[in-house]
Amino acid sequence: MKSRTLRRVCVSAVTVAALSSVAACGGSGGTSGSGKNGDRSPAAAAVALSPVAALKKVQTKSGSVHSAKVESTMVMGTTMSMTMSGAMDWSDGMTGDVSITYTGGTMGEAMAKMGGDGTMRALYLKDAYYMNMGDAFASALGGKHWLRYAYADLAALTGASGDAAQNQIKNSTPQEGVKALLASGDVKKVGEENIRSVATTHYSGVVDVAALTARSGGLDAAQLQELKEQLDAAGVKTERVDVWVDEDDLLVKKTERGESAAGAIDSTVFYSDYGTPVSVRAPAPGDTADFKEIAGQAAKTAS
Template identity: 55%
Template sequence: MKTSTVRRVGLSVAVAAALTSVAACGGSDDKSEGRAGSAVTKADPVAALLAVQKKTGGANSAKVEGTTTMGTAMSMKQAGALDWSDGVSGSMKITYTGGAMADTMKKAGGDGTMEARYFKDGYAANMGSAMAAQTGGKSWISYSYADLAELGGAAGAAMQDQMSNATPEQGLKSLLASGDVKKAGQEDVRGVPTTHYSGTVDVAELTAKNSELDAGQVAELKKQLGDAGITTEKIDIWVDKNDLLVKKTERGQMKTGELNSTVYYSDYGTKVSVERPPASETIGFKELLKQQQGASGSAS
């Protein structure tokens, strides 16, 4: 595997694993402890979603399953369990089904599937035997958020902040800040009776009026969406009788093409246990870059 290919794969995996977690949970910089008491009257969509935001945020963990397409960059499906009580931890099986990311992994000798494990200070991705053959048997690449912030500058710092504070609330916060949310009816989702809410987020029109976000948080939310090239986004959510998020879909246009995401949540409060990969099978991303830079004289 050429030096440039190893570096490109490593960088692609770093971004892809981060995006997978954010897509599954939704990035959030709200560090408040969301706890809800009894359910509120559902006649007012805004009041209902505020209750869902607090109850879901306070549930701390869930099983997550979904599919995401981000234009020409990637299409993928993911399944696993995540805990967001103190940063993000957990594991996800990720399968890339199309786009540039799938092509990159195939060229590197992979089959398009990898496991990502998330920890408070970073995450690790298992790249399989193709990577191990180039790294002395080390199939895992580990990424610390601090290193990504250092290597990626402002973009890396933003990824560190977003990943460290991801919860499933982001779609709710966007809907509340949009000022455009309505109750769309009652539907069953995978056998669970739910209430369906829908709205369109116009990034330029986001406001703190209904969202309990301050002006700075709304500005950050606008920036996150704007950086992805999103100007409008349609968000639908399905909520069970306990004010917990069961399903979320997001549709919009990004710089790389269409954003299309569907995520299901279940088994809230599930115990999430994740172990760091064996050190003998793991190489840090910074170390990998140094090794490849050192070998660049003999690699073409």
């Protein structure tokens, strides 16, 4: 594979994965593994609570459980469509082990040109995440199967959006999804619905994307201004967030929908088996290449 092509695929992978794949983490199955509270229905549990008060309970409960299985789908205009499944733990930073399959879009096409089937494995640790794109990609990296993306390098390479992505990766948890909805200032209770045979209460709101990132991303004034300009240039203004909560005050499903200059953004996430054990270790150094070094070498070759 030519260095220029390798660099393009690497940059595409880091952008898509950092900005979307973790934020779109979904759950395997639809029931939570936290147990039941008698015959209490979601409606009965929330009858005396406003939507904001109910979601604050969900935020607290989800934050205390620390892990879950996830399953998700996402479409980002013509850039990519993908599915993902695995398990995530947020007890001490974000760790996880997931399988990602690009099913279409330019990212899927790039993967197909590399000779792969569009599927990769991703490992998330405190300081970096790793991607294994298969044997075809490894042949372009001297036989190394894993690419390491350090969060600090990501922020330096991609500016304010990289800083936001770094924090989204570290903080993309069920309670953060609820936090996004609370931050909208427009949350409403829609009603009661069954999701994958689980009784849930449905809440919905519209989020200002730039304002939300400012609140949850920890950006300084200069980074925030740069990010707002990037979001405006991409045509992203707002997104609709919907969540479905079970009788144990745990998130079962989340959807996010919005528009960008590249087209519609649509993600669906399912969470299940809260409290599931998650154990993640970095791949062997001898089987790992660093994204920053690969991108730098490719840039020199292309110039």
